[in-house]
Amino acid sequence: xxxxxxxxxxxxxxxxxxxxxxxxxxxxxxxxxxxxxxxxxxxxxxxxxxxxxxxxxxxxxxxxxxxxxxxxxxxxxxxxxxxxxxxxxxxxxxxxxxxxxxxxxxxxxxxxxxxxxxxxxxxxxxxxxxxxxxxxxxxxxxxxxxxxxxxxxxxxxx
Numbered sequence: 001x002x003x004x005x006x007x008x009x010x011x012x013x014x015x016x017x018x019x020x021x022x023x024x025x026x027x028x029x030x031x032x033x034x035x036x037x038x039x040x041x042x043x044x045x046x047x048x049x050x051x052x053x054x055x056x057x058x059x060x061x062x063x064x065x066x067x068x069x070x071x072x073x074x075x076x077x078x079x080x081x082x083x084x085x086x087x088x089x090x091x092x093x094x095x096x097x098x099x100x101x102x103x104x105x106x107x108x109x110x111x112x113x114x115x116x117x118x119x120x121x122x123x124x125x126x127x128x129x130x131x132x133x134x135x136x137x138x139x140x141x142x143x144x145x146x147x148x149x150x151x152x153x154x155x156x157x158x
Contacts, residue, residue, distance in 0.1 A: 015054040049093070
């Protein structure tokens with residue numbers, strides 16, 4: 001019997017050794033998921049916290065795991081392996097943050113529409129998906145990026 005396949009959009013972020021941790025996280029994800037597309041890497045100031053700038057990227061992948069199993073068996077263990085320690089401060093610096101943004105085209109993280117550092121990488125791999133205003137995500141991301149500058153990091157390859 002063939003297991004169902006799920007399409008997942010993940011957002012990766014890091015502001016502790018990000019040039020090292022993002023590629024390392026991608027290498028681990030490539031062992032667990034079928035990677036379809038990877039965005040560029042974008043640098044932005046931290047939101048709601050202190051610390052170094054964040055590097056963010058988005059990944060479109062396929063997995064046979066449902067969202068809960070993907071989080072429990074792949075994402076959280078990978079975060080722990082790379083040194084993530086969860087604290088009450090959800091904006092604290094971290095070596096890696098792995099969030100499921102879309103699962104089978106269903107938006108799981110509505111903050112996508114609030115921040116350029118989230119919307120811009122996701123819009124690169126899902127440009128035609130619709131935003132909260134029924135506009136293409138690419139359009140919403142451009143509007144957010146104009147208000148909150150991002151810097152493309154072509155030196156970080158995933």
